[in-house]
Amino acid sequence: MLAINKQALYILGVDLGGTNVRAAVTDHTGKILGSGRAPSNATEGIRNTVGRIADAAETAIASAGVKKSEIAGLGIGVPGHIDDKNGVVIWAPNFYEDGLPYRNVALAEPVTAQIGLPVIMGNDANVAALGEFRFGAGRDVQTMVMVTLGTGIGGGIILNGKLWTGANGGAGEIGHIIIAAGERGGSAAFGSLESMGQIAAIVERASRKICDGRKSILAERVGYDWHLLTPKIIADAAEEGDALAIETFEETGRYVGIGIASMINLLNPEMVVIGGGVSQAGDLILEPIRRACLANGIPSLVKSCPIVPATLGDDAGILGGVSLILDAIDG
Amino acid sequence: MLAINKQALYILGVDLGGTNVRAAVTDHTGKILGSGRAPSNATEGIRNTVGRIADAAETAIASAGVKKSEIAGLGIGVPGHIDDKNGVVIWAPNFYEDGLPYRNVALAEPVTAQIGLPVIMGNDANVAALGEFRFGAGRDVQTMVMVTLGTGIGGGIILNGKLWTGANGGAGEIGHIIIAAGERGGSAAFGSLESMGQIAAIVERASRKICDGRKSILAERVGYDWHLLTPKIIADAAEEGDALAIETFEETGRYVGIGIASMINLLNPEMVVIGGGVSQAGDLILEPIRRACLANGIPSLVKSCPIVPATLGDDAGILGGVSLILDAIDG
Numbered sequence: 001m002l003a004i005n006k007q008a009l010y011i012l013g014v015d016l017g018g019t020n021v022r023a024a025v026t027d028h029t030g031k032i033l034g035s036g037r038a039p040s041n042a043t044e045g046i047r048n049t050v051g052r053i054a055d056a057a058e059t060a061i062a063s064a065g066v067k068k069s070e071i072a073g074l075g076i077g078v079p080g081h082i083d084d085k086n087g088v089v090i091w092a093p094n095f096y097e098d099g100l101p102y103r104n105v106a107l108a109e110p111v112t113a114q115i116g117l118p119v120i121m122g123n124d125a126n127v128a129a130l131g132e133f134r135f136g137a138g139r140d141v142q143t144m145v146m147v148t149l150g151t152g153i154g155g156g157i158i159l160n161g162k163l164w165t166g167a168n169g170g171a172g173e174i175g176h177i178i179i180a181a182g183e184r185g186g187s188a189a190f191g192s193l194e195s196m197g198q199i200a201a202i203v204e205r206a207s208r209k210i211c212d213g214r215k216s217i218l219a220e221r222v223g224y225d226w227h228l229l230t231p232k233i234i235a236d237a238a239e240e241g242d243a244l245a246i247e248t249f250e251e252t253g254r255y256v257g258i259g260i261a262s263m264i265n266l267l268n269p270e271m272v273v274i275g276g277g278v279s280q281a282g283d284l285i286l287e288p289i290r291r292a293c294l295a296n297g298i299p300s301l302v303k304s305c306p307i308v309p310a311t312l313g314d315d316a317g318i319l320g321g322v323s324l325i326l327d328a329i330d331g
Numbered sequence: 332m333l334a335i336n337k338q339a340l341y342i343l344g345v346d347l348g349g350t351n352v353r354a355a356v357t358d359h360t361g362k363i364l365g366s367g368r369a370p371s372n373a374t375e376g377i378r379n380t381v382g383r384i385a386d387a388a389e390t391a392i393a394s395a396g397v398k399k400s401e402i403a404g405l406g407i408g409v410p411g412h413i414d415d416k417n418g419v420v421i422w423a424p425n426f427y428e429d430g431l432p433y434r435n436v437a438l439a440e441p442v443t444a445q446i447g448l449p450v451i452m453g454n455d456a457n458v459a460a461l462g463e464f465r466f467g468a469g470r471d472v473q474t475m476v477m478v479t480l481g482t483g484i485g486g487g488i489i490l491n492g493k494l495w496t497g498a499n500g501g502a503g504e505i506g507h508i509i510i511a512a513g514e515r516g517g518s519a520a521f522g523s524l525e526s527m528g529q530i531a532a533i534v535e536r537a538s539r540k541i542c543d544g545r546k547s548i549l550a551e552r553v554g555y556d557w558h559l560l561t562p563k564i565i566a567d568a569a570e571e572g573d574a575l576a577i578e579t580f581e582e583t584g585r586y587v588g589i590g591i592a593s594m595i596n597l598l599n600p601e602m603v604v605i606g607g608g609v610s611q612a613g614d615l616i617l618e619p620i621r622r623a624c625l626a627n628g629i630p631s632l633v634k635s636c637p638i639v640p641a642t643l644g645d646d647a648g649i650l651g652g653v654s655l656i657l658d659a660i661d662g
Contacts, residue, residue, distance in 0.1 A: 081629075081631060090631065091631065142498075143497070143498050155597075157597070157598075159490070159495065164490065164598070165599070166474070166598060166599020166600070166632075167473075167474050167599050167600055167601040167635065167636070168599060168631075168632075168635060169599070170599040170629065170631060170632045171597065171598050171599035172597065173596040173597060173599075173629060173632075174596075174597055176593070176596035176597075176628070176629055177508070177593040177596060177597060178510055178589050178590075178592060178593050178627055179509055179510065179512050180511060180512040180513075180522075181510050181511040181586070181589050181627075182511075189592075189627045189628070190627075191511075255512070258509050258512050259509075261509060261520075262507070262508040262509050262593065263597060265504040265505075265507035265508060266486075266488070266502065266503065266504060266505055266507075266508060266594060266597065266598075267488075267495070267497060267502050267597075268496070268497020268498050268499060268500070268501040268502035268504075269497070269498055270498040296509055296512075296520045296521075297507070297520070298412075298501065298504060298507055300412060300421065300422065300499075300501060301497075301499075301501045301504075304498065304499060305498070
């Protein structure tokens with residue numbers, strides 16, 4: 001394993017998604033100097049994915065016009081349960097080797113071997129939280145939790161300035177908090193925050209209301225084909241005042257808010273940052289989240305913990321990768 | 332504020348309960364050398380309670396036969412939301428001053444003034460967790476969560492050897508995790524772990540089954556007066572094979588297990604320690620808790636986290652108070 005080059009001027013941050021891998025070279029302030037992108041080829045085995053990570057990274061380095069010897073290291077967020085100490089993917093449901101999801105696959109070492117830079121890995125939602133903490137919405141607090149709302153619901157916990165990854169790298173799974181035991185099943189346990197708040201649940205909620213015969217401009221928007229509904233389409237309808245669409249976000253926000261209240265009651269953070277695609281609905285989802293938090297959490301803990309939108313958008317993951325390296329430099 | 336006497340041989344631990352205040356003098360290994368007890372006079376104002384704390388402490392010092400100058404400090408667990416940095420009770424629902432529950436009452440300073448020893452305060456469930464961590468079930472791990480099952484449900488979080496008290500001393504409220512949104516209300520939010528698992532919920536569950544006309548030896552045990560039911564009576568009936576009583580613990584354990592699964596998914600601890608009066612039912616409650624955890628949590632996180640009974644019993648609070656002082660000595 002190569003050691004982090006603490007004197008180096010630049011850092012390489014990488015965000016490995018199920019579809020694309022994105023990379024950027026930044027300076028120590030998180031300023032992006034060059035970036036690169038490649039398909040992640042998630043179903044074609046680890047060697048193929050390592051190659052695509054290298055492609056994106058090399059493009060970023062070339063576009064920044066810096067030398068590899070000037071780069072401190074490569075920090076990467078990976079979707080799954082990550083053993084951050086050993087650079088191993090313990091479990092990654094969206095990446096396949098020989099037709100099976102990754103289990104106990106070493107990733108840091110082959111990336112280092114391919115690209116010649118030290119590598120630090122983390123869970124993608126954990127790493128995005130680090131990015132928002134160092135460079136985004138959380139840069140003025142010491143203790144925050146980030147919640148990413150999307151296809152799944154992930155999280156990252158920063159306690160006294162440090163990412164909390166748990167006894168074996170699995171902490172931060174706020175989507176797997178159970179808030180309504182026995183209710184909707186989805187990509188996590190029955191009645192979990194993820195099952196009740198993920199994109200599929202939002203679409204299901206709106207579809208069910210339309211199928212119940214409720215009037216809504218949404219029905220025409222998708223030509224009565226519910227499979228075409230997306231949170232964006234529902235949010236647009238809500239902005240135009242569509243009651244069914246507004247209700248869909250109200251109900252979703254209520255469940256998400258109850259999950260966040262549970263987390264606030266347990267951890268007493270200074271701030272909660274909401275990111276991920278669904279957060280782009282803004283106050284449509286944030287207001288019901290805040291209301292449900294106040295209604296269900298311990299008042300003194302909830303009132304002292306603002307719930308704010310993420311500010312880095314798609315760059316949270318890349319800048320979180322950069323933060324992994326900067327944290328290692330800071331010791 | 333007096334400074335902790337780091338060279339002193341002995342420590343004073345105090346557990347302030349709603350009925351009694353208990354104190355003990357120990358050495359650095361937690362060996363109890365003398366103890367004392369007094370009524371806590373919880374409804375008679377802060378000055379009265381400070382006097383009773385001093386009574387119990389002075390009795391413990393006299394019974395141990397040590398000098399005050401040989402005592403490093405007094406560590407005390409207090410039921411409520413505690414500002415541990417400033418020694419202030421932010422909120423304590425069971426202690427009254429002029430007929431109102433404590434709000435923002437300084438406690439550490441008047442105790443120091445009365446007894447002439449430096450004082451460190453903490454939330455009672457947090458402090459009990461510290462006791463189990465240093466001297467009890469958790470002494471071989473670095474990261475553990477203790478859950479106390481009783482009239483209410485409290486908790487304490489130890490991360491990498493340190494008590495996590497949150498941004499303003501309110502962390503660890505595992506009883507306020509919501510697991511079944513909108514269900515039973517009790518002393519915490521609707522459908523919270525506390526509401527679904529507290530003693531009142533256990534008794535309610537058994538009572539309801541009996542009122543539904545189910546056959547059970549429990550009915551005779553309390554002469555058909557449900558108000559006399561206690562977890563102990565229900566546990567005894569369960570030990571004798573009473574199906575209704577067994578079912579009551581099964582259902583309760585299921586809810587508690589779901590709440591603990593949520594917490595494990597979020598924090599990935601090495602161990603969960605179950606204490607409090609209800610935990611004396613042993614495997615009657617522990618087995619359903621473990622089963623519900625496995626069924627609802629992330630398998631890799633739950634399987635790596637044994638759920639074990641507390642070992643210090645009633646002394647967890649006192650020895651936790653001792654731990655507060657030892658932690659301060661260790662720096």
